Amino acid sequence: MITLLKKEFILELRRQSVIAGLTVYLLSTTFVCYITFTLKGSTLSPVVWSSLFWITVLFTSIHSIAKSFIGEKRGTDIYLYSLLDPHLIILSKIIYNFLLCVLLSIACMGLFMLFFGNPVEDVWLFVFVIVLAALGFSASLTMLSGIAARANNSGIVMPVLSFPIIISVLLLVIKITKNCIDGLDRSVSQQDLITLVAINCLVAALSYILFPYIWRS
Amino acid sequence: MRSSWWKILSVLLLLYTFIGGLLMYVPRLDIVNETIRILYFHVPMWFGMISLFAASTWYAIRYLRNPGTFNDIYSVQLANVGFAYGMLGILTGMVWAKYAWGSWWHGDPKQNGAAITLLVYSAFFVLRASIENEDQRARLSAIYNIFAFIAMIPLLFIIPRMQDSLHPGSGGNPGFNMYDLDNSMKTVFYPACIGWILLGFWIASLRIRFRLIEEKYSLS
Numbered sequence: 382m383i384t385l386l387k388k389e390f391i392l393e394l395r396r397q398s399v400i401a402g403l404t405v406y407l408l409s410t411t412f413v414c415y416i417t418f419t420l421k422g423s424t425l426s427p428v429v430w431s432s433l434f435w436i437t438v439l440f441t442s443i444h445s446i447a448k449s450f451i452g453e454k455r456g457t458d459i460y461l462y463s464l465l466d467p468h469l470i471i472l473s474k475i476i477y478n479f480l481l482c483v484l485l486s487i488a489c490m491g492l493f494m495l496f497f498g499n500p501v502e503d504v505w506l507f508v509f510v511i512v513l514a515a516l517g518f519s520a521s522l523t524m525l526s527g528i529a530a531r532a533n534n535s536g537i538v539m540p541v542l543s544f545p546i547i548i549s550v551l552l553l554v555i556k557i558t559k560n561c562i563d564g565l566d567r568s569v570s571q572q573d574l575i576t577l578v579a580i581n582c583l584v585a586a587l588s589y590i591l592f593p594y595i596w597r598s
Numbered sequence: 599m600r601s602s603w604w605k606i607l608s609v610l611l612l613l614y615t616f617i618g619g620l621l622m623y624v625p626r627l628d629i630v631n632e633t634i635r636i637l638y639f640h641v642p643m644w645f646g647m648i649s650l651f652a653a654s655t656w657y658a659i660r661y662l663r664n665p666g667t668f669n670d671i672y673s674v675q676l677a678n679v680g681f682a683y684g685m686l687g688i689l690t691g692m693v694w695a696k697y698a699w700g701s702w703w704h705g706d707p708k709q710n711g712a713a714i715t716l717l718v719y720s721a722f723f724v725l726r727a728s729i730e731n732e733d734q735r736a737r738l739s740a741i742y743n744i745f746a747f748i749a750m751i752p753l754l755f756i757i758p759r760m761q762d763s764l765h766p767g768s769g770g771n772p773g774f775n776m777y778d779l780d781n782s783m784k785t786v787f788y789p790a791c792i793g794w795i796l797l798g799f800w801i802a803s804l805r806i807r808f809r810l811i812e813e814k815y816s817l818s
Contacts, residue, residue, distance in 0.1 A: 525742075528725070528741060531729065531738060532728040532729050532738070534728055538725060538728050541725075542721050542724075544721075545721055545746070546746060549752050549753040583748065587744070591745060595738065597737075
């Protein structure tokens with residue numbers, strides 16, 4: 382499993398174009414938002430800030446996770462299939478994607494604070510929410526990219542499959558973000574946080590159970 | 599005749615629903631007025647949709663345990679009818695919202711949840727359309743079916759309870775059983791639910807039989 386994780390990292394470092402591509406993707410998205418929303422010197426209201434932020438994170442995550450199976454070469458999966466337990470593969474992919482998502486979201490947060498200013502009062506809770514959201518995104522999207530990779534036009538199928546599933550995570554996350562921005566006491570968000578963790582566990586368990594069936598095909 | 603008792607029951611219950619639902623006494627309320635009768639037609643659609651989707655997921659699980667076109671056909675046709683029920687539910691809900699809330703689409707958590715459910719199953723059909731290999735199509739769509747159905751549970755049953763809503767029965771708005779002091783509406787509502795659910799399964803079973811016959815003749 383650790384070797385698998387290592388393999389993911391080495392591959393990623395070797396394909397520097399992907400990381401560079403994602404970074405530039407993030408940069409240009411943020412910049413487009415900046416240009417379009419601050420026309421004539423208007424500033425963003427906190428609510429718009431949080432929704433823009435999460436939309437950017439969502440799209441970046443979908444793009445970065447989609448390639449975890451779609452980008453794989455034809456022979457690799459057969460090779461891994463003959464060697465390893467599929468549970469290990471999905472776990473290592475989820476962990477890897479989780480780290481990638483956290484990294485990208487934190488970078489996105491930095492960019493947003495740079496361009497749009499920082500409306501968030503409770504930064505540490507916000508970072509915690511980002512980590513939880515990254516966990517939810519990676520747990521469900523990794524699995525879905527495994528499905529989409531086997532469909533014909535996987536580029537289109539991937540977002541179509543993932544949007545409706547990810548909405549429940551997104552709704553909760555936006556709600557908690559609003560609390561962070563308003564600087565409310567942490568006990569206010571407690572219930573939402575627990576629900577979010579529960580949803581993450583549910584989705585991760587589902588991926589873990591169902592993935593071997595994808596792998597067999 | 600013996601095995602079709604539930605179809606006869608469905609027809610009788612629905613006849614009763616239409617006659618009783620449109621003619622019998624309902625509580626007089628402000629704003630809602632006679633539109634309260636939508637209860638007999640709108641709410642059973644959701645019960646029907648949920649039970650059809652649950653049955654579809656059940657057959658998806660059976661497919662994964664025991665791959666065979668049989669289970670796949672069951673699963674897909676149940677999902678098809680469930681989708682139609684969901685569309686009807688959303689349309690009847692929109693008509694009601696126009697009269698009671700003043701706009702077709704109100705952005706209410708329940709409306710949004712229903713829309714997302716339909717999106718999930720649209721994605722399910724898109725996925726099926728984009729895989730050519732039949733075994734693979736059946737297997738992947740079964741996996742997505744299970745995944746989506748279970749991931750939808752928090753969306754439909756937990757999150758809406760945590761938000762304010764205009765929808766009757768949530769967000770401090772009383773549901774119908776608060777107004778329904780003499781239980782007159784329940785006498786139509788419960789039979790209506792059972793009748794609509796049975797009708798859904800009847801339609802699905804016809805579609806399944808049709809597909810099975812098609813399958814048989816395409817092979818020979």
